[in-house]
Amino acid sequence: xxxxxxxxxxxxxxxxxxxxxxxxxxxxxxxxxxxxxxxxxxxxxxxxxxxxxxxxxxxxxxxxxxxxxxxxxxxxxxxxxxxxxxxxxxxxxxxxxxxxxxxxxxxxxxxxxxxxxxxxxxxxxxxxxxxxxxxxxxxxxxxxxxx
Amino acid sequence: xxxxxxxxxxxxxxxxxxxxxxxxxxxxxxxxxxxxxxxxxxxxxxxxxxxxxxxxxxxxxxxxxxxxxxxxxxxxxxxxxxxxxxxxxxxxxxxxxxxxxxxxxxxxxxxxxxxxxxxxxxxxxxxxxxxxxxxxxxxxxxxxxxxxxxxxxxxxxxxxxxxxxxxxxx
Numbered sequence: 001x002x003x004x005x006x007x008x009x010x011x012x013x014x015x016x017x018x019x020x021x022x023x024x025x026x027x028x029x030x031x032x033x034x035x036x037x038x039x040x041x042x043x044x045x046x047x048x049x050x051x052x053x054x055x056x057x058x059x060x061x062x063x064x065x066x067x068x069x070x071x072x073x074x075x076x077x078x079x080x081x082x083x084x085x086x087x088x089x090x091x092x093x094x095x096x097x098x099x100x101x102x103x104x105x106x107x108x109x110x111x112x113x114x115x116x117x118x119x120x121x122x123x124x125x126x127x128x129x130x131x132x133x134x135x136x137x138x139x140x141x142x143x144x145x146x147x
Numbered sequence: 148x149x150x151x152x153x154x155x156x157x158x159x160x161x162x163x164x165x166x167x168x169x170x171x172x173x174x175x176x177x178x179x180x181x182x183x184x185x186x187x188x189x190x191x192x193x194x195x196x197x198x199x200x201x202x203x204x205x206x207x208x209x210x211x212x213x214x215x216x217x218x219x220x221x222x223x224x225x226x227x228x229x230x231x232x233x234x235x236x237x238x239x240x241x242x243x244x245x246x247x248x249x250x251x252x253x254x255x256x257x258x259x260x261x262x263x264x265x266x267x268x269x270x271x272x273x274x275x276x277x278x279x280x281x282x283x284x285x286x287x288x289x290x291x292x293x294x295x296x297x298x299x300x301x302x303x304x305x306x307x308x309x310x311x312x313x314x315x316x317x
Contacts, residue, residue, distance in 0.1 A: 034315045054299050067317045086316040100269055110314070115284070116304060118277035126272040126298040131305075136312025 025075045026124065027147045028102065030083040030092055032068035035061035036138035047145060051127055059131070059139055071147075077102055087111055088132075090142055100124060101146060108132060108142060122146060159188050272300035284308055 029047050035055065041063035044052050048064055055064055068085035070092075077097030083090045093105040101123040108116040108130075115133065122128055124146040132140035149157075154171050157163050158181075163171055175181045271293050279287040287306035293299065 036315075051297050051299050054294050054297055058294070058301065067315060087310075087314045101272070103275075110310070113283060114280055115307060116277065116279050118302065119275040120300075121273040121275065123270060123272045123298075123300075125270060126293075126300055128272045128274075128300050128302070130302040133307035134309040135314045136310070138312075138315060140315075 025073050027071055027073045028092070028094075028104075028122070029143075029145045029147050030070050030072070030081070030090055031066045031143045032083055032085050032088050032090060033141040033143055034065050034067050034135065034138050035059050035141055036063050036065070036136075037061050038063045047147075048143065050145075051129070051143075055129070055141070058129075059141070061139065064141070074102060088140065092144070101126075104144070106130075106142070106144075159185050271298055274300065274302055277302055277304075279304065279307065 031045075031047060033045075033048065037060075042065060044055075044064050045066050047066070047069075048055065052064075056062065068083050068088065068090070070081050070083035070090075072079060072081040072092070074094060074097070077094050080091065080093040083092070087110060089109040091107040091109065093107075095103045095105055097103075098121060101121055104120050104122050106116075106118050106120065107114060110133070116130070118130075120128060122144055127146075128142075128144040130142040132142055134140075151174075154163065154167075158168070158171055172178060274291045277289045277291070279289065281287075284307050287304060290303045290305075292301055292303070294301065
């Protein structure tokens, strides 16, 4: 009888912890990244380490520097936030949570001017990279990653 | 010519008779002691015969029972094996294999037909829509793709207005 009670309690605890982990809040990192070719490239930021090779292959630059970023922990999936640099701002508006991630509306502003708008389903395991405008000899990239 | 020991053994077993018996008994130095010894030997013989005879019978039955059981078990297991082996004939094996293969092919066809190659994977970030302001960037084009290695979804925008290097400031 005691063993049975212990088994039931353990099962219940496991089930609760599993449900809890499913609903655990997650953090979305959004960054404005300047990609450039320089003679002595700085180390890539930690947030981009996972996709470093892809970034280098796709865009052909050897240095990626974060000029603006935001790290937002989503609890309801309805939050909005801003990642901004001196001239650019990425406004992210979360519009709900799906089984695999979040539905987001993204707007890239250059000062007050809207350059780009998009809607996306950001997957927890799949980063999003957006090629922005050419800036000097480099390229502005927007990166979103669920951490 | 029998030795004394042979005659003694025969005398103990009451196998001597006639003149041989008389001569042997006459040759005994102490006939009374010999008679006592003969009685003891006969008692011992009777006792041994009784005991050993009963044990021998018991062992025989035991071994016979064991043998019968073992033969019964082996016969039964051979019968069962024989029944099983007769069902899986080569012909049935071939038919079973062909049927399994057919089921697999049907399932594979259904699964592949249901999968739409144009559909974005649910394991990747999906871009629902994207637009640029045509007034600001009239020549802009948008395309999207995914990299398989690290599952990165890329929105590739070409034709946005180029900006001076000052805009790279933090």
